[in-house]
Amino acid sequence: MRGQPRILINTPDVELWPGGLLRARSNADARVLSRAGRVLRRKRDGRYLAAALPEGMLSLSPRWAHEPGIEAALDALDSLRTDRGFDIDASGELPLEQLIERLDSLGLDESYGEKVGLGLVPEPVALAFAGFDRYRRPLWLTAHAARAWEGMRRIAGSEGVVLEAISGYRSHHYQLGIFERKLARGQTVEQILTVNAAPGYSEHHSGNALDIGTPGEAPAEESFENTAAFAWLTANAEAFGFLMSYPRDNPHGIVYEPWHWYYAR
Incomplete structure (x- = not known):
């Protein structure tokens, strides 16, 4: 092994x-x-x-x-x-039954997805190590996304632009934990949903989504759009298969996230 x-x-x-x-x-x-x-x-x-x-x-x-x-x-x-x-490229996805049971315990069902225009996102059976994120945590992505990220990061670096991963794959359990901690502090599910997507509806569950940053810039802030890294991504990311998921006025009602990119090939 x-x-x-x-x-x-x-x-x-x-x-x-x-x-x-x-x-x-x-x-x-x-x-x-x-x-x-x-x-x-x-x-x-x-x-x-x-x-x-x-x-x-x-x-x-x-x-x-x-x-x-x-x-x-x-x-x-x-x-x-x-x-x-x-074969990690053909490893498949986990079933969603357990997630649906937990959504039910929160008083949620798939009508939430219909309302925001998002579908349930299964987790991959296997994920590839894609280096480390800004905080020296292992970064996990699907094998295809990991190869694309490494290629994109390397080419950007050769052109003087430093791209950092802020986070990649997140499990359903991770998202559920956010809800459980906030519920324990007295918030309602409705209040939490104004800030956090329901468990199972984040692109990060897929292993194909990346939050991207650059040195000296705070993570997951709209000000990222003013960096050389964002300008480079806007001009080049699509060639590597990455698209910005949540531009301004996106149909899902999600706040503008210039840092969030999804591998769509």
Whole structure:
């Protein structure tokens, strides 16, 4: 497993991370992660559940073997061990049933998407490592988007323009977590929806969307449109397959986001 490309394997409840890309939270973690081929990480809160070491599975959390969705994660791990020809370009998408159940718990259904003109976005089964973002976090994209981003970033750099990734793939769990934290602080679902898209409706779930910045510029601010990076993207991004999703007066009612670009090929 050590010689495999750096790929994030996605299941509905658990992610399978390459050990070397996770942050150690203790000295004991550091020793384990340095040897782990894969680490099973709970999507809901990022907790490390177990590590696949050369000698076998090592528990990182009590009762990890009884976690929801652990069987699907272990099946995916077995497939990785036995299938040397894993094709990330044809890895498919996760089902949406679990997401629809959670939307229902928020009092939402697909009529929300109809109202804003957006469809539910499934998560990819696998994502490619696309370097690090501005904050030195691993950046995950679909394989096609990752190749396009690397090519675009390299060409921009050769022309004196620095493009930084602010964020890429985000899971349904990540978006649900935003809602759960705000609900716990006393906000209503209606209040949260004025600022955040409903879980499942963000282009970031697809692994094809990027928030892009440039050094010296605050992330995700309209002022990005005044930078050399934005001017370069406006002139060149489409050639690499990237389009700006939310221009001014877009039909979805989403605020102008000059930093948000989607790989559409």
